[in-house]
Amino acid sequence: MLSKRLLAAPAIGIAGYFALGLTVVSFGPLDYRGYQSATVAAYVGLNILFFSSCFVLGSRTRLPRKSIWRTEQNQNVLTFIFRASLVIAVLLMTYEFINAVRAGGLNLNLADSALAYVNTYADYTRNSGSYNLRFLITSMGAFPVFVAQVLGIFYFKELDRTTRFAVIYLFVVTILVYTLGGGKQKQFGDIMIYVVSVVLAKQAAFGKLKLKSLLVIGAVIVGGVYVLLMLLAFRYQAIGIDLTQLNRSLHPLIDYNEGYWLENAFGEAFAFPMVMFSGYLGQGYYGLSLSMEQPFTWTSFAGSSYSISVILNQFFGADFWVTRNYPYMVGYATGWDQAKWHTVFAWLASDLTFTGVVFFMGAVGFIYGRAWREILLYQNPFALMIFALMNIGITYAPANNQLMHSPGGVSTTFAAFIVYFLFHANFNAAPTIVRKLRFRIT
Numbered sequence: 001m002l003s004k005r006l007l008a009a010p011a012i013g014i015a016g017y018f019a020l021g022l023t024v025v026s027f028g029p030l031d032y033r034g035y036q037s038a039t040v041a042a043y044v045g046l047n048i049l050f051f052s053s054c055f056v057l058g059s060r061t062r063l064p065r066k067s068i069w070r071t072e073q074n075q076n077v078l079t080f081i082f083r084a085s086l087v088i089a090v091l092l093m094t095y096e097f098i099n100a101v102r103a104g105g106l107n108l109n110l111a112d113s114a115l116a117y118v119n120t121y122a123d124y125t126r127n128s129g130s131y132n133l134r135f136l137i138t139s140m141g142a143f144p145v146f147v148a149q150v151l152g153i154f155y156f157k158e159l160d161r162t163t164r165f166a167v168i169y170l171f172v173v174t175i176l177v178y179t180l181g182g183g184k185q186k187q188f189g190d191i192m193i194y195v196v197s198v199v200l201a202k203q204a205a206f207g208k209l210k211l212k213s214l215l216v217i218g219a220v221i222v223g224g225v226y227v228l229l230m231l232l233a234f235r236y237q238a239i240g241i242d243l244t245q246l247n248r249s250l251h252p253l254i255d256y257n258e259g260y261w262l263e264n265a266f267g268e269a270f271a272f273p274m275v276m277f278s279g280y281l282g283q284g285y286y287g288l289s290l291s292m293e294q295p296f297t298w299t300s301f302a303g304s305s306y307s308i309s310v311i312l313n314q315f316f317g318a319d320f321w322v323t324r325n326y327p328y329m330v331g332y333a334t335g336w337d338q339a340k341w342h343t344v345f346a347w348l349a350s351d352l353t354f355t356g357v358v359f360f361m362g363a364v365g366f367i368y369g370r371a372w373r374e375i376l377l378y379q380n381p382f383a384l385m386i387f388a389l390m391n392i393g394i395t396y397a398p399a400n401n402q403l404m405h406s407p408g409g410v411s412t413t414f415a416a417f418i419v420y421f422l423f424h425a426n427f428n429a430a431p432t433i434v435r436k437l438r439f440r441i442t
Contacts, residue, residue, distance in 0.1 A: 058369025
C-alpha cells in the first residue's frame with residue numbers, strides 16, 4: 001500500500017518550486033517595471049492547482065497492464081533499447097569530442113568556457129543557421145543519449161564493468177564538450193536533473209527514501225547550482241558586466257535594487273551570480289505578465305515550438321508562426337523580446353489560449369502522476385524515462401518551452417512518449433520475480 005504522502009511528493013515539490021519563483025520575482029533583488037504580481041500569481045496558481053489535482057488522480061488510477069510477452073521478451077526489449085542507445089550515444093559524443101578538439105574549443109577553465117559561449121552566439125540570428133548532416137545527426141541522436149543516460153544511472157550497479165565505463169565515459173564527454181568546451185549550462189543542468197530524478201525515484205520505489213537520501217539529493221542540487229552560478233558569473237564577466245554596472249547593463253525594464261541584503265551580507269563577488277540567478281527564476285514570470293497584456297493571438301498549433309515552426313517554414317513553406325506568438329508580440333510592443341525568459345505558459349498559450357493551457361497542464365499532471373505510480377509499484381523503466389523527461393520540462397517551465405525548443409528536444413520528447421505508450425503496460429504486468437530483479441540488463 002503506497003502512502004498518500006509518497007504519492008503526492010513530486011506534486012508538492014513542484015508547487016514549492018513555482019512558489020519560490022513567484023516569491024523571487026516579487027521580492028527579489030530585481031525590480032520588473034509594471035509587473036502584475038497578483039494576476040500572474042493567480043494564473044500560475046490555477047495551472048498548478050489543475051496540474052496537482054490531475055497528478056493525484058493519475059497517481060491513484062488503475063494502471064494499464066498487458067501480458068502479451070514472455071518474461072524473456074521483456075528483458076530482451078529493454079536490453080536492446082538500452083545497449084543500442086548506449087552504443088549510438090557513445091559514438092555520437094566521441095564524434096562531438098573529436099570535433100571540439102580539432103576546433104580548439106575544448107578547455108578545462110570555466111572562464112574560458114563562458115567566453116567561448118559568448119563568442120559562439122555573438123552574431124547569431126534566429127532561423128538563419130544551416131541544417132547540415134552533422135546538425136541532423138546530433139538532433140536525432142539526442143534521444144539515444146537521453147535513454148543511455150537515464151537508464152545508465154538507474155541500472156548502473158547491475159551493469160558489467162565495460163558497460164559501466166561506457167556510461168561514465170558518456171557523462172564525462174558530454175560535460176567536456178558542451179559545458180567546458182561550449183560554455184553551455186543546459187547539458188550540465190539536464191544531467192543534474194536526470195541524476196536527481198533517478199535517485200529520487202529509485203529510493204522511493206524501494207522504500208529507502210529517508211533523510212540521508214534527501215540530504216544526498218540536496219547536496220547534488222546545491223553543488224550543481226553552484227557550478228551553474230559560477231558559469232553564469234563568468235559569462236557576464238566575459239562581456240564586462242559586474243554588480244556595479246548592473247543597472248546600466250540590464251534590460252531597460254529591469255532595475256537592480258542597489259544595496260540589496262545579499263550584497264550587504266555576502267559581498268559583491270558572491271551576490272552577483274546570485275542576483276543574476278534570481279533573474280533566471282523570475283524573468284519568465286515577468287514575460288508572462290507582459291504576455292497577458294497583449295491582444296489575443298493564435299498560431300495554428302505551430303507557434304509554441306521554435307523548432308517545429310522552423311521545420312514547417314524551411315521544409316514546407318509555411319508561415320514562420322513562432323514570430324506571431326505571445327513572446328514575440330511582447331518583444332514588438334515592449335522590447336522584452338523572445339530571447340528573454342517567458343514561462344512555458346506564455347509559449348503554450350499562443351497555440352492553446354491561456355484558458356486551454358490550464359487544461360493542458362492538467363493532462364500533463366495526469367501522465368506525470370501515472371508514471372510516478374508505475375515507478376513506485378513496478379520500477380517501470382519506460383515510466384522512469386517519462387518522469388525524468390517531464391522533470392526537464394517542469395524545471396525549465398519558468399523560463400521557456402524547453403522540451404519543444406530545440407530539434408533534439410522535440411525528437412527526444414516524441415520518441416520517448418512513443419516508446420512509453422508502446423511498452424510501458426507490458427512492464428507493469430511483469431511477474432513479481434522479474435520486478436525484484438528490476439529488469440537487470442545483463
